[in-house]
Amino acid sequence: ADIVVLPGDGIGPEVTAAAVDVLRAVARRYGHHFRFDEKLIGGAAIDATGTPLPADTLDAAQAADAILLGAVGGPKWSDPNAKVRPEQGLLAIRKALGLFANLRPVKPHVAGLGASPIKPHLLQGVDLVVVRELTGGIYFGRKQRSADSASDLCEYSVFEIERVVRHAAKLARSRSGRLTSVDKANVLETSRLWRDVTTRVIRDEFPDVTLEHQLVDSMAMHLIAKPRAYDVIVTENMFGDILTDEASMLAGSLGLLPSASLGEGRCGIYEPIHGSAPDIAGLGVANPYACILSAAMLLRHSLGLEGEATCVEQAVSRALDAGFLTADLAGEGQRAIGTRAATQAVIEQLE
Amino acid sequence: ADIVVLPGDGIGPEVTAAAVDVLRAVARRYGHHFRFDEKLIGGAAIDATGTPLPADTLDAAQAADAILLGAVGGPKWSDPNAKVRPEQGLLAIRKALGLFANLRPVKPHVAGLGASPIKPHLLQGVDLVVVRELTGGIYFGRKQRSADSASDLCEYSVFEIERVVRHAAKLARSRSGRLTSVDKANVLETSRLWRDVTTRVIRDEFPDVTLEHQLVDSMAMHLIAKPRAYDVIVTENMFGDILTDEASMLAGSLGLLPSASLGEGRCGIYEPIHGSAPDIAGLGVANPYACILSAAMLLRHSLGLEGEATCVEQAVSRALDAGFLTADLAGEGQRAIGTRAATQAVIEQLE
Numbered sequence: 194a195d196i197v198v199l200p201g202d203g204i205g206p207e208v209t210a211a212a213v214d215v216l217r218a219v220a221r222r223y224g225h226h227f228r229f230d231e232k233l234i235g236g237a238a239i240d241a242t243g244t245p246l247p248a249d250t251l252d253a254a255q256a257a258d259a260i261l262l263g264a265v266g267g268p269k270w271s272d273p274n275a276k277v278r279p280e281q282g283l284l285a286i287r288k289a290l291g292l293f294a295n296l297r298p299v300k301p302h303v304a305g306l307g308a309s310p311i312k313p314h315l316l317q318g319v320d321l322v323v324v325r326e327l328t329g330g331i332y333f334g335r336k337q338r339s340a341d342s343a344s345d346l347c348e349y350s351v352f353e354i355e356r357v358v359r360h361a362a363k364l365a366r367s368r369s370g371r372l373t374s375v376d377k378a379n380v381l382e383t384s385r386l387w388r389d390v391t392t393r394v395i396r397d398e399f400p401d402v403t404l405e406h407q408l409v410d411s412m413a414m415h416l417i418a419k420p421r422a423y424d425v426i427v428t429e430n431m432f433g434d435i436l437t438d439e440a441s442m443l444a445g446s447l448g449l450l451p452s453a454s455l456g457e458g459r460c461g462i463y464e465p466i467h468g469s470a471p472d473i474a475g476l477g478v479a480n481p482y483a484c485i486l487s488a489a490m491l492l493r494h495s496l497g498l499e500g501e502a503t504c505v506e507q508a509v510s511r512a513l514d515a516g517f518l519t520a521d522l523a524g525e526g527q528r529a530i531g532t533r534a535a536t537q538a539v540i541e542q543l544e
Numbered sequence: 545a546d547i548v549v550l551p552g553d554g555i556g557p558e559v560t561a562a563a564v565d566v567l568r569a570v571a572r573r574y575g576h577h578f579r580f581d582e583k584l585i586g587g588a589a590i591d592a593t594g595t596p597l598p599a600d601t602l603d604a605a606q607a608a609d610a611i612l613l614g615a616v617g618g619p620k621w622s623d624p625n626a627k628v629r630p631e632q633g634l635l636a637i638r639k640a641l642g643l644f645a646n647l648r649p650v651k652p653h654v655a656g657l658g659a660s661p662i663k664p665h666l667l668q669g670v671d672l673v674v675v676r677e678l679t680g681g682i683y684f685g686r687k688q689r690s691a692d693s694a695s696d697l698c699e700y701s702v703f704e705i706e707r708v709v710r711h712a713a714k715l716a717r718s719r720s721g722r723l724t725s726v727d728k729a730n731v732l733e734t735s736r737l738w739r740d741v742t743t744r745v746i747r748d749e750f751p752d753v754t755l756e757h758q759l760v761d762s763m764a765m766h767l768i769a770k771p772r773a774y775d776v777i778v779t780e781n782m783f784g785d786i787l788t789d790e791a792s793m794l795a796g797s798l799g800l801l802p803s804a805s806l807g808e809g810r811c812g813i814y815e816p817i818h819g820s821a822p823d824i825a826g827l828g829v830a831n832p833y834a835c836i837l838s839a840a841m842l843l844r845h846s847l848g849l850e851g852e853a854t855c856v857e858q859a860v861s862r863a864l865d866a867g868f869l870t871a872d873l874a875g876e877g878q879r880a881i882g883t884r885a886a887t888q889a890v891i892e893q894l895e
C-alpha cells in the first residue's frame with residue numbers, strides 16, 4: 194500500500210515519524226508491504242515552495258491509498274492577513290480529495306481521567322464519535338472584505354447534507370443505532386435545511402436508526418454534562434470544529450484523539466486532532482498516541498485491515514495502562530516520558 | 545422607573561413573577577417606585593396576536609427604562625419551518641432596541657459545584673464575563689432557501705465590531721484589565737476583520753488593557769480546562785451563543801446565570817440565560833435565581849442602583865448558602881424547594 198506522509202509543522206514531524214514506526218512494525222508482524230512517501234504541506238511547504246499545498250503533494254495524495262498527516266501552522270506564519278497561510282493547505286487538500294466526513298471518536302482512556310477537567314464518574318463508559326461535515330459550510334463559502342466590512346457565506350446543498358448524514362447513519366447502525374444531529378435550526382436557514390434533510394434521510398433509508406436533534410448551544414452543555422448519552426453525533430463543519438475540540442476534554446488530553454477524513458473512495462486523511470504545538474516542537478516530548486491511533490484508523494478505513502487496527506489500538510491502551518505517560522498525561526509525582534519512549538512502548542506491546 | 549415585563553413561554557411567567565416580587569421588595573426597602581407593565585412576546589404572543597413581537601410590546605419596550613424577560617419557545621411552536629417562530633420575537637426586539645452587547649457573567653457559587661460536571665478545584669475563584677455581540681453576524685445576515693440548497697450570510701462591519709469591543713474593554717478596565725477576544729481568524733474573513741479591529745481599538749484607545757486572541761475551537765477547550773485564566777471574553781454572536789452555554793456548566797446549572805443585553809442608551813433587556821423549560825412549566829419548581837440575578841443586573845445597568853443590585857446578589861448568595869436549593873441544584877439526599885420558597889428566601893435575606 195502507498196501511504197503519503199505529510200508531517201507539516203511544529204510537532205507534526207515528530208508524531209508522524211512515531212506513527213510511521215508503528216506502521217512499519219505492523220507491516221513486519223503481519224507481512225504487509227507499506228511504502229511511505231513524504232511530502233510537504235502547511236508552513237513547511239510555504240517556506241520551501243511559496244504555497245501551502247504544492248502540486249507535487251496533491252498529485253501524490255491523489256495517487257495514494259491513504260494519507261497520514263501531522264499538523265499545520267505556527268507563529269511563523271500566523272499573521273491572519275498574510276496572503277498564504279498554512280491552514281489553506283489543509284482546507285485545500287480536504288476539498289480536493291472530496292473528504293467530506295471527518296470522524297472524531299472520543300473514548301476516554303483511564304490514563305486521561307486525571308488530566309480531564311470533567312468529573313471522572315461522568316466519563317465512565319463514554320464512547321462517542323462526532324461525524325463532522327468537512328468540505329462545506331462557512332469554511333468554503335464566498336468571502337468578501339471591504340474597507341469597512343467583511344462577510345463569509347455559509348452554504349449547504351441537499352446533496353452535501355445527504356452524503357454526510359448517510360455516512361453517520363451507517364456508522365450509527367454499526368454501533369448502538371442512535372444518531373444525534375446538531376444544528377441551530379431556530380435561527381439559521383442552512384440548519385433548517387440540515388434538519389429537514391436529516392429527518393427525511395433517516396426516516397426513508399435508516400428506519401432502524403433513532404434520530405434526535407439538538408441545538409448547538411444546548412449540545413455544548415450536554416456534551417460535558419452527560420457525555421454518556423451520546424453515540425454518533427453528526428453536524429456541519431464549523432459546529433463540528435468547536436464541539437470536537439470541546440469533546441476532547443472528555444479524554445483529558447488532545448494528545449489521545451485521532452481523526453479520519455473520508456470520502457466516497459477508500460483513500461482518507463488520518464491526523465491527530467491536536468495542532469502543531471510550536472512551543473514544544475523539536476523537544477522530543479510530544480505525545481505520539483493521537484497520531485498512532487490515527488494510523489490505526491488508516492489501517493481500518495483505507496486499507497481494510499481491521500485486525501491490525503484493533504491490535505494497534507490495544508497496544509496503545511496497554512502502553513497507557515503500563516504507565517507510559519507523556520507530559521500532558523502525567524499527573525503530579527508521575528514520571529513523564531518522551532515521544533520515542535512512548536512509541537517504543539506501543540511497538541513492544543504489538544509484538 | 546418603568547419596567548416592562550415580558551414573561552414569554554414555559555417557565556418564563558414563573559421566573560419573571562419571582563423577579564418582580566424581589567424588585568417590589570427592593571422598592572419597599574429602599575423607597576423606590578417601580579412600575580411594572582406586562583406584555584406579550586414569543587409563543588404566547590403568537591397564540592394571542594399571530595406575531596411573536598406585537599407592535600404594542602415593542603412600543604412599550606421602547607418607552608421603558610428597562611425590560612425583564614423570561615424565556616421564549618417550546619414544542620408547541622417548534623416546527624423550524626413554521627412561518628412565525630417565538631425566537632423571532634427575541635431576535636427582533638434585541639435588534640430594534642440596538643442592544644448589541646450581551647453580558648453573561650459566570651461566577652460559580654458553591655451551591656452549584658455539586659451539579660457542575662467540572663472538577664471543583666478548577667472552579668475555585670472563577671469569575672468571568674462573556675460579552676457576546678448580539679445584533680450582527682450570521683443571525684441577521686441574508687438567508688436564502690431553494691429546493692436544493694440554503695445559505696446564511698455572516699457579515700460584520702467595522703462599526704459593529706468597534707462598539708462591542710469598546711464595551712468589553714471598558715468592562716475589562718473596571719475589572720482585571722485582561723480581555724480575551726475569540727474568533728476563527730485562520731479561516732473566516734469576518735474573523736480576520738474582527739481581529740484587526742479589536743487589535744487596533746485596544747492599542748489606540750485602551751493601552752492599559754491586555755488583549756489576547758483565541759481561536760473559537762481552542763477556546764471551547766480552555767474555557768473548561770482552565771476557566772480561572774479568563775476575565776472578560778468578547779466574541780461575535782454565534783460563537784458567544786455556543787461558548788456561554790458551555791460556560792454555564794462551570795456554574796453547575798443554567799438556573800444560576802443571568803444576562804444583560806445593552807446598547808448605547810440606558811435601557812436594556814435582562815433575562816436568565818436558560819430557556820423556557822417546557823417540561824417543568826407550571827409546576828412551580830423552576831429555579832428563579834437566574835431571573836432574580838438578571839433583575840439585579842437591571843438595577844445596576846439600567847437604573848444605576850449599584851447598591852441595590854449588590855444587595856440582591858448577596859441575598860441570592862445567602863439563600864443558596866442557607867440551603868434553599870431548587871431541584872436542579874439539590875444533590876442526592878438534599879431537599880429541593882420550589883420557585884416560591886426560593887423567592888421568599890431571597891426576599892427574607894434582603895430585609
Ligand SMILES: CC(C)[C@H](C(=O)O)[C@@H](O)C(=O)O
Pocket residue numbers: 280283284434730731761
Ligand atoms: C486548522 C483549522 C483550519 C482546522 C479546522 O478548523 O478545520 C483545525 O482546527 C481542525 O479542526 O482540523
Ligand SMILES: CC(C)[C@H](C(=O)O)[C@@H](O)C(=O)O
Pocket residue numbers: 379380410631634635785
Ligand atoms: C433562542 C435563541 C434565538 C437565542 C440565541 O441563540 O440568541 C438563545 O439561544 C440565547 O442564547 O439567547
